[in-house]
Amino acid sequence: MSTKSLDSALIPEGADRCPLWQFLLAIAVVGAVLLWGVYAMFLCWFKGLNQTNMNDYYGFALWIWADLAIIALGGGAFFSGFLKYLVGKDELKNLINYAVLIGFICYSSALLILAIDIGQPLRGWFIFWHANVHSMLTEVAFCLSCYFAVLTIEYIPLILENRQLNRVAFFHHLAHNMHGIMAIFAATGAFLSFFHQGSLGGVAGVLFGRPFGFREGVLIWPWTFFLFTWSAAACGPCFTILVTKLTEKITRKKLVPDKTIWLLAKISGWMIGTYIVAKIIDTWYWATVTVPAKGQTISQFYSDNPLYGMWILILEVVICGVVPAVILISKKGRESNGGLWTAVILACIGVSLNRWVMVLQVLAVPVLPFDSWAMYIPSWQEVATTLLPVCYGIILIMISYRYLPIFPKERELNAAPAPAPVTDAQPEPANA
Amino acid sequence: MLPFSFEWVWDMGHIVFHGGLHYAMSILGIGMAYCVIKALVQTVKGEDGHSGHH
Numbered sequence: 001m002s003t004k005s006l007d008s009a010l011i012p013e014g015a016d017r018c019p020l021w022q023f024l025l026a027i028a029v030v031g032a033v034l035l036w037g038v039y040a041m042f043l044c045w046f047k048g049l050n051q052t053n054m055n056d057y058y059g060f061a062l063w064i065w066a067d068l069a070i071i072a073l074g075g076g077a078f079f080s081g082f083l084k085y086l087v088g089k090d091e092l093k094n095l096i097n098y099a100v101l102i103g104f105i106c107y108s109s110a111l112l113i114l115a116i117d118i119g120q121p122l123r124g125w126f127i128f129w130h131a132n133v134h135s136m137l138t139e140v141a142f143c144l145s146c147y148f149a150v151l152t153i154e155y156i157p158l159i160l161e162n163r164q165l166n167r168v169a170f171f172h173h174l175a176h177n178m179h180g181i182m183a184i185f186a187a188t189g190a191f192l193s194f195f196h197q198g199s200l201g202g203v204a205g206v207l208f209g210r211p212f213g214f215r216e217g218v219l220i221w222p223w224t225f226f227l228f229t230w231s232a233a234a235c236g237p238c239f240t241i242l243v244t245k246l247t248e249k250i251t252r253k254k255l256v257p258d259k260t261i262w263l264l265a266k267i268s269g270w271m272i273g274t275y276i277v278a279k280i281i282d283t284w285y286w287a288t289v290t291v292p293a294k295g296q297t298i299s300q301f302y303s304d305n306p307l308y309g310m311w312i313l314i315l316e317v318v319i320c321g322v323v324p325a326v327i328l329i330s331k332k333g334r335e336s337n338g339g340l341w342t343a344v345i346l347a348c349i350g351v352s353l354n355r356w357v358m359v360l361q362v363l364a365v366p367v368l369p370f371d372s373w374a375m376y377i378p379s380w381q382e383v384a385t386t387l388l389p390v391c392y393g394i395i396l397i398m399i400s401y402r403y404l405p406i407f408p409k410e411r412e413l414n415a416a417p418a419p420a421p422v423t424d425a426q427p428e429p430a431n432a
Numbered sequence: 433m434l435p436f437s438f439e440w441v442w443d444m445g446h447i448v449f450h451g452g453l454h455y456a457m458s459i460l461g462i463g464m465a466y467c468v469i470k471a472l473v474q475t476v477k478g479e480d481g482h483s484g485h486h
Contacts, residue, residue, distance in 0.1 A: 128453075129433050133445030142449065146456045153464065173471035173479070181463055188459050 037388025057374035068355040075236025077103020078193035081186035109389030143196030150189035201228025211294035234271035235351035269328025305373035320350025
């Protein structure tokens, strides 16, 4: 497939990669969309948030949904790290690099979106220095930033293991030393993730003036705090598997052993299963106790509007919750190609839909007697800036896959079959 | 915000929030400092280190 290209000295030893022109062409195509997003980003920064369709109803809009969704999907990094370094699931060493890369992309994207969303990024540091210590979002900002630092620390050794960089003695030693204490960083990351994933859910759960989001809980933490952490740990690994399978499809190579994928799928299946049971109990209690106590009925949240019907609840909980859990828990389901693809796609849709509901449906539901449903359609600038991190992620994956040893088993899994041994019985050439 | 900032108040909110932040940053900072210093020492000593660590 590959020929000797200009950058072959940078490509991991023994790895087969496409020609440089093909690689650059693909970067250019994705980069064009990325530039569109960058243009929209600068419009938002220079002209202000009037470039968006946010208003007094929608202080949180497409960006915050995207933010929460990618943070949840990026949860595969912290949960895989937790399983490998703290629980001791060593099999995940074949996938952990990619999980870290995906997590790094998700969290850097989340921070980028926040930098656009705050409208005045030069004042981004205010949240650290002039912190409102009564806000769950302050805790989210603290943990998000620190966890991004953890992911950067986990990603650095991968960069240093590039074939050329690794020849530099200092870089080689640094990568080695960082690997040596990675468990400490991973444990810190798991701790930080637990809190910021939870607090993102807590934000909706403490809205006592909005019964659609409000939940009871333990001490200062509403149930949504725990459900968000749980769902991220459950569905994040599904996103890691999904991106891995997509990468395998695109590169037409086997990159991670099936055994590793199945192990992560199995754990994810049980996590989704237990999460969805908790979610069903939470929804039932909310519908029968919390909502009536606030003087409303569940039907008020799912009627008299053009979009939000009961279908969204069924889609989130049953089709994108129960179904993937059943598939992944069953050995036959997760080990069949179709079953695995279906389950991980549904799980990713499910957790993204959950974030949509908890961010946007919460704001759409009328809370005053004279109010009506507030619907929202994002502006093109919002769409472009939301696609921006997607393109950035694709480009970073392309570069990392080409130049870094992301998949430790790649060579072994794609080794050409050994030639048949030459035996004495073989006939000699006729002209010998 | 640091305790010597004029906005600082010695209450539970500030202690928990900023204490947690500084605690996490300290772990990351000390961890990275350890790795960098150790790598510098190894490099200066001329240790080989190509023994494989994965």
